[in-house]
Every structure is written in C-alpha cells, then in structure tokens.
Amino acid sequence: MGGTSYLMTHNPKDFEVVFRNEGVWPHRPGSDTLRYHRKTHRKDFFQGVEGALPTQGKTWSDFRSAVNPVLMQPKNVRLYYKKMSQVNQEFVQRIDIDTQEAPDDFLNVINRWTLESVSVVALDKQLGLLKESGDNDQAVLLFKYLDDFFELTADLEMKPSIWRYVKTPKPMKLMKSLDGVQEITSAYVDEAIERLEKEAKVGVVRPESEQSVLEKLLKIDKKVATVMAMDMLMAGVDTTSSTFTAALLCLAKNPEKQAVLRGLRIH
Template sequence: MAMEWQRARPFCELPRDGVFNFLRKFLPGGRYYNLDSTQLVMAMKEEYGNIYKVPGMMGRPDTVVTHHPDDFERVLRNEGIWPIRPSSATLRYHRSKLRAEFYEGVEGTIATQGEQWSSFRSVVNPILMQPKNIKMYQKKIAEVNQEFVNRIRLIRNPETLEMPDDFEEYLQRWMLESVAVVALDKQLGLLRDDSENYEDALKLFSALTDFFTLTFDLEYRPSLWRIVATPKFKRLMKALDDIQCITWKHTTEAIVKLEVERQQGINRTEREQSVLEKLLKIDKKIATVMAMDLLMSGVDTTGSLAVGVLLCLAKNPEAQEKLRKEVKRVLPQKDGDFTTDALNNIPYLRACLKETLRVYPLALGNIRMPQNDIVLSGFRVPKGTVVSMISATLLQSERHYPQPKVYLPERWMRHGKEDKQQKSETAVCVGAAKASNPFIYLPFGVGPRACLGRRISDLEIELGIARLVRNFHIEFNHPTEKVFKGMLINMPNVPLKFKFVDIE
C-alpha cells in the first residue's frame, strides 16, 4: 500500500471545477440547470471522466465521485466495522437538532454514524434480519395483495382495461398498506373507500414524496440550508414532522392495544409476536423510530420497484408468460392461498426482480467515507473523504454486461434451476451474461450498512407481483422514455396507464 500510495497522483490533481464556475452551471442557462439526479451524474461524467472531485461549498465537504467498479471494491473493503455513510444530513438535523427532545438520541439507522448507529442496529438486526420473523407476515401481506387485485378491477376503464391517470396513488396505498402490516402491526384499510386512516395516508404520501424530492434538492444541488433556513428546507422539516407525528400516532395505538391484550391475559409465544411487539418490549422509542424508518425507506422505494417490474414484464411478454407458468405451480387458484414454502419455489420471479433492478435501478449507487488512506483510479484519496460510487451508469454498459439492452432474467438464474426445456444456445447466452465485476450490482448495499428492510421488501414485492401475474396479463401501450425521474431515488414520471386483462 505504501508503494502504491507513493506512485499515485496527489489528491489535488483530481479533475474538478472551481467553486464559482461549478455553481454557475446550476443557474438558469447553465449545463446542470434543472437536471434530475441521473442526468446530473451523466453530465458530470461526460465533462470530467470516470473519477472527479465535486468541490465543497456552503458547509458541504469535497466529494470524490467514481464510476469505476474497482474503486467501489476498494472503498467497501475499507469501510471498517462502523461504516460511515455521509448522507441524509437534513434528516440528521431534524432528529438531532430540531426535534432532539422527541428522539432523545435514538435516531435510527438512516442518518446516524459510528457507535450511535451500531447500538441501534444491534438491537433491530436480530428481529428484522431473521427470515422467520418476516415470514409470519406472509398471510397478511397476501390479503393486502388480494385487496389490490380487487381494487384494480374496480378502477380500470371497463372498455380499455387501462388504469386511470392517478394509478400511482393506488400503488402508494398498496405499498403503505403492506409496510404498515409490519411497521405498525395493523392494516390501515387504504385499499377500501371507507378507511378512517385515509386522511393520514394522504398526508403521509405527500410527506414521503417531499422527503425524496426535497432531500435531493438540498443535499445534491448547491443549497444554503446549512447557513439559512431556505423555503425548501422549511418544507422538508414540515414533511419530516408529519412523518413523525403520523407514525407516533399509530405506534401509540399499537402500544395501547397490546397493553389491553396483556390485561386481558392474552399472551403470545415468541414465535407469534409481531416485529413491533418485539421491539416495544425492548424500547418504545426504538420501536417508534424503526417504524418511521421502515415507512420512509419502504413505501416509495418498493413502489418504484413494482412499477419497474410491471413495465419490464409488459414490454417482455415471453418473460411474463414464463413467470406466469412458474407462479401457477405455487398458486393454482387465482385467489387461493400461498403455501408456506411457496416463495422458495419461484426462482424465475426472483430473477425477474433482479433483472428489473439492473434495467431500472432505484438509486445511483452507494456512498461511504473510507477509514484509511486509499488509492482510487491512480489518485490518492485521504481517509475521511466522502466517496460517491455511481453504479447506475454501468448497469446497461456493454463493457460490464453482455446484451445489456435485453431484459434477460435468466442471467440471474443459478445453474440447474433454469427451465429444463431451455435451448442450449440460450443456456450458453445465460452463462455469459453475468456482470464483469460483483461490486457493480449492489441494489441493497453491502456489508454492515446493507438495507435493513430488504427482507420485508422482498416479501412484499414477491407476493405482490406473483398475485398480479396470476390474475392478469399486463400491458403498457405507451412510450417508456423518461418513465422515471431521478431524485433521491428514481420515481415514476409518467401516468402509469397499465392495462390489466383478466386471465381466464
């Protein structure tokens, strides 16, 4: 390492712009004006190359941006036992400064670092990362999905069978209902018109959308919020207040319900206790903040993934039909129940989800602060430097994926699990379709800071897509250019006028 460090070019030689010239590009008429997150990183890559330095300004430090997968590996192998992910500064301000009296130092996993992050994660990991604790929700989430299928039949145009322009709202309802089953230990009834929780839900949808859009504006574009409370900053703080207030209301209701059950002598075994109940027994504040984090990270993200899967299946009818045959084996009746081991027998569905995240990645990549001096792409990068690893630009590159423009779920199938009737030439194609580097495709992160809600997301999306494919032939007869807009995550950017045709 010492020899490599000596041979490497100094940090100051990284391609970069001066602060004022860089700022000017974000103004009207400038190169970066009004670009979304994906367009922004593509424009910067074109201008500066595969590695460059974004100048620090307005209280924000310099950031090294790299598009090279070998750099990703070096950074992630130098993250230490307490990886520092220096993002979500606005959320950290809300929890540690603005509403410190509420959080009392218990600030979750999204915006915390070091020992504070580790102590919280060590409490919730054994509960949220164990498959048996999440699988207990299979039946309840399956019921939510059946309600969504019924709702689709009610709201689609009876002649064209297409969804209305506001179908995205129904998708949000579906996802919030699914997450609430785990995070709040209750169904909110959002897929029914008479839900008493609908007003809260609308407020929460608006707050979550503001969280993703405003966080991008404040943290990834030049902003004065660290110096003065800008209008967008105030809107974001209001959105975070709403999320806090609504979550606290429903968590408190769950606590009261559990206390009443305890007084009535109702005692569930460890296996029967919900995630929320287990967390409440440890600490009421931890349970509340964890519920908040699950809602913030699980509604829009899983919703965007669902849209991506539906688009890929609609545009690739052969893959959709192959998936339907697989689902029919574990769900013979359209409105039947999944067996307890159904999700262990749907390898092609999981391959479809993985391929969707390659075609429509949810985020640009990962961000870390290396704990040691490191050499990236031949440049010295001192420890403690913020490094942004952009993988989204590589996922459809011929340099890293054979046939990158082809939707090919088979590339993710393990040997021996492909359809036995698959042609040999396709099998050869599949074997050669893997990524050139394992650090390119990390949609849920990696290491100690990998996504805490992944198992919940997997359960929701697998059960949901299986139910939809079993009930409907899915079409999307509209252009798909710019179907997503890059914010903190990629979010739908067009009316989601899917066509759902009943399967006989």
C-alpha cells in the same frame, strides 16, 4: 455548498470493493437534512436515539445491534405473509379486471400499496389506503408527509442548496413534514401499545413466534420502536415503488418473460 461530493456507481464490482473495504462501521454520506431534524430541530423528541438511516459509526452500530435480533429474522416472512397477501389482493383489485387497465393515477396507487405493506410491519396495522372508502385522515396525512419528504429531500440533498445557511421555505416545509411523520408514527405506536395492553388485561398470551415486530421492539424500548418504525416508513416506500415500477416496465417490454412468469407454479 456544505454538502459532501459523492459518486454513484451501477457496477456490482465496485460494490464488492466498497463492502470489502468499509471496515466495521460503514460510512454513508448523505441524509444531512434528516440528521439535522433528529439531532437539532427535534432534539427534544429523539434524545440521542437517532435511528439507523441518518447515523454513522458507533451510534449507528449500537442502534443496529439493538434492533437486528428482531428485524433480521427470515421467520418474520411467515409472520407477515398472510397480511401482505391481503394488501396485495387490495392492490390488484385497483386494476380493472375487464379491461386489464391500470388506473390513471397508478403511481399514486403503487405508493399507497408500498406504504400499506410497510405499515403492516412498521406500525402493526393496515392503514386502509387501498380501500375504496378508505380515506382515513391520519393515514392520508402520513402519506402526504412521506411524499413531501421524498420530493424535498431529493431536491435539497442532490441539488446545490443553501439550506445549511438560510432557512428558505423548502427546508422549513421539509422539517414540518418530518415533524408530521414523527407525530403520526408516535400516535400509531401509542395505539399499538393500547391494543397490546388491552389484550394482556384479558389474558391473551402469544408465543414468541407469533409476536409482531413492533411488539418485540417495544419490549426493547418505546423510543427505539418508534424511531425504527419511522426509518422503515422513510426507507421502504419510495425505494420499493421505484424498483417495482422499473420491474413492471421491463415486464411490459418483454412479453415473453411474462409468459415465463405465468407458467411458474409456486409450491
């Protein structure tokens, strides 16, 4: 129904063949709904800056060339590990220490943890989604819009759908969720700009090594920084939650491997 056919492989040998043959610009099928949102539905906002996730060819390459020097830096680990540890502590506190039981809505807590972690980098702030009292309206709304995005995209892109021809309620709802992600991300980016301007006014000067990813992206261009933040939120949450859940399941089924991990000392 207008979508491309594609094949999923789980064999690393196939990955090698693809990587060795993709040329300078990889062609990644999929993300048609997200492309529609950025190219057509909200063309007024994106103005040709369509990010990394839904783009191809030179458009993709130009965007990556702009953001890579900021993002592809191993030293970013040093910049964020303390803030990430703080988020991890809050996550662990959601598990009952006495009974060692996870809460009933554990998947929801895992998703909050991954969004909270990605936000530390993408939005330069913690949203407070793991705190007992932390139900800040804007953050909860962002969480909901992203959740709808994962669910609706999977539905519209993986199953036969007439969304390209008829705007049924599902694609309409997806466009609304994507509008929401865009609006809330923009608001958080504005907040970060205000914070940085206030700091600059009182004479705070940070060395390059202490400037955040968002701060450096903003120096390139505000639109690039905002769209990159959206891409991180959209690509980093569900992927990490699924991988983490699978890792937990493997560990749960293999107690002897848990013992190995407990015996590890990290220096």
